[in-house]
Amino acid sequence: MLIFSRYSWWVGAMVGVALLLTIVGQVGALDPLQGAFLKVSSPLTNVVSGVFRPIASFLSDAGNLNELQDENRQLRIENEELQTKLVDLQRDAERARELEAALGISEQSRDEQRVLANIVNRVSTPFDSVVSIDRGSSSGIGVGMVVLSAQGTLIGTVTKVTGDSAFIRLVTDSRSKVNAQVLESKTDGIVKGTPGRGLTLDLARAQVKIGDTIITSGLGGNYPPGLPIGKVSAVSGGPQDLYLTVDVEPFVRLSTATTVVVLTSFIPQRIEVTSP
Numbered sequence: 001m002l003i004f005s006r007y008s009w010w011v012g013a014m015v016g017v018a019l020l021l022t023i024v025g026q027v028g029a030l031d032p033l034q035g036a037f038l039k040v041s042s043p044l045t046n047v048v049s050g051v052f053r054p055i056a057s058f059l060s061d062a063g064n065l066n067e068l069q070d071e072n073r074q075l076r077i078e079n080e081e082l083q084t085k086l087v088d089l090q091r092d093a094e095r096a097r098e099l100e101a102a103l104g105i106s107e108q109s110r111d112e113q114r115v116l117a118n119i120v121n122r123v124s125t126p127f128d129s130v131v132s133i134d135r136g137s138s139s140g141i142g143v144g145m146v147v148l149s150a151q152g153t154l155i156g157t158v159t160k161v162t163g164d165s166a167f168i169r170l171v172t173d174s175r176s177k178v179n180a181q182v183l184e185s186k187t188d189g190i191v192k193g194t195p196g197r198g199l200t201l202d203l204a205r206a207q208v209k210i211g212d213t214i215i216t217s218g219l220g221g222n223y224p225p226g227l228p229i230g231k232v233s234a235v236s237g238g239p240q241d242l243y244l245t246v247d248v249e250p251f252v253r254l255s256t257a258t259t260v261v262v263l264t265s266f267i268p269q270r271i272e273v274t275s276p
Contacts, residue, residue, distance in 0.1 A: 113265035114148075115139050117166075119258055126195045129170040131156075133260060136164045144268040146223055148261045149252040154178070154216060154227040155260065157268075166262075170254050171229065172197040180229060181217040182208055188217055191229055191248060199230060201246035208235050214248050221269040 117133035135141055145158045147168050156176070160167040169176055176193040180201060189204040191214060201214060212232040218225025234247040 113140070113263075115141060115262045115264050117141075117260050117262060119260060120165075122255075124197065124255070126197075127174045129156075129173040129176075129193065129197050129254065130159075131168050131170065131260075133166050133168065133262075134164065135262065136162045136166050138163050139262075140264045141166050141262050142264075144222070146227070146263040146266055146268070148227070148263060149257055150259045150261065151252065152228065152261075153251040154223065154229050155250075155252055155254060155257065157222070158262065168260070171250065172199060172254060178223060178229065179217045179219040180214050181225075182232075183213040183215050184209070185212070188219065189246070197254075199248035199250060201232070201248050202243065204244045204246050205242075208232055208244055208246050210235060223268070224263070224266050 115135055117135035117139075119131045120134050121132040123130040141158060141161055143158055143161055146154065147156045147158060149155050154171060156168040156170040156173075158166050159169045170193070171178060171191065172193045174193045174195050176191075178191040179188070180191040181188050182201075182204065185207055187204050187208060189201040192200050192202055194200055201208070210232050214229045214231065216223040216225055216227040216229065228251055230248040230250040232246055233249040235244055237244040
């Protein structure tokens, strides 16, 4: 009972004080006290504001940063999609150019029979350069037939055939040898593949210059004469050397070719030279 009466007294006192402050505040009696309180608390308010303003700004910037990150992520996705479409268009355009060039070769050589094929697989090691195509014996392709690029450059020879596919040993294969000639000086030699998938011209004796054109000579019967192979990219050796060391750069980039032309009308014949 005593506790209840004390509580009632305390509540009544608080209500009374509140009423008194309200009445005094209405008549302006508390204005000096309010001004003094604001004057005393103003520096503290400024300090607190100075501390928390960067925090609030950081939190606001963090929210904006998340939005920017989301926008950047979306832009990257859209950019990737555009790049993919661009690559597809470029590949389609390159494919169309190759087919147009291949068809142009066929139109220029109506007496020759040629089969267009697509490269479907590549085997590239330091010593092997082989591709497979999607045409085979059912299309008239046989072992030993000469294979050209879409532009008519020699790229290799058919080494194995199935009904609907064939394997081509490229000229850059280390086992490849092609009887060749320097177009400008009529110097004969042998173009060989190197372990680094390059080409060299061996047995060259006469003067050979950088930029000279290398073509097939037709000697030996394995290749028709006059097929372009590449151009001389480096020459080393001098008058004291029996043979020059000649590096050859293929006209066609074999690693990116997608279309080939098999020369089915040319039947290779290995010609053996006998002593009289």
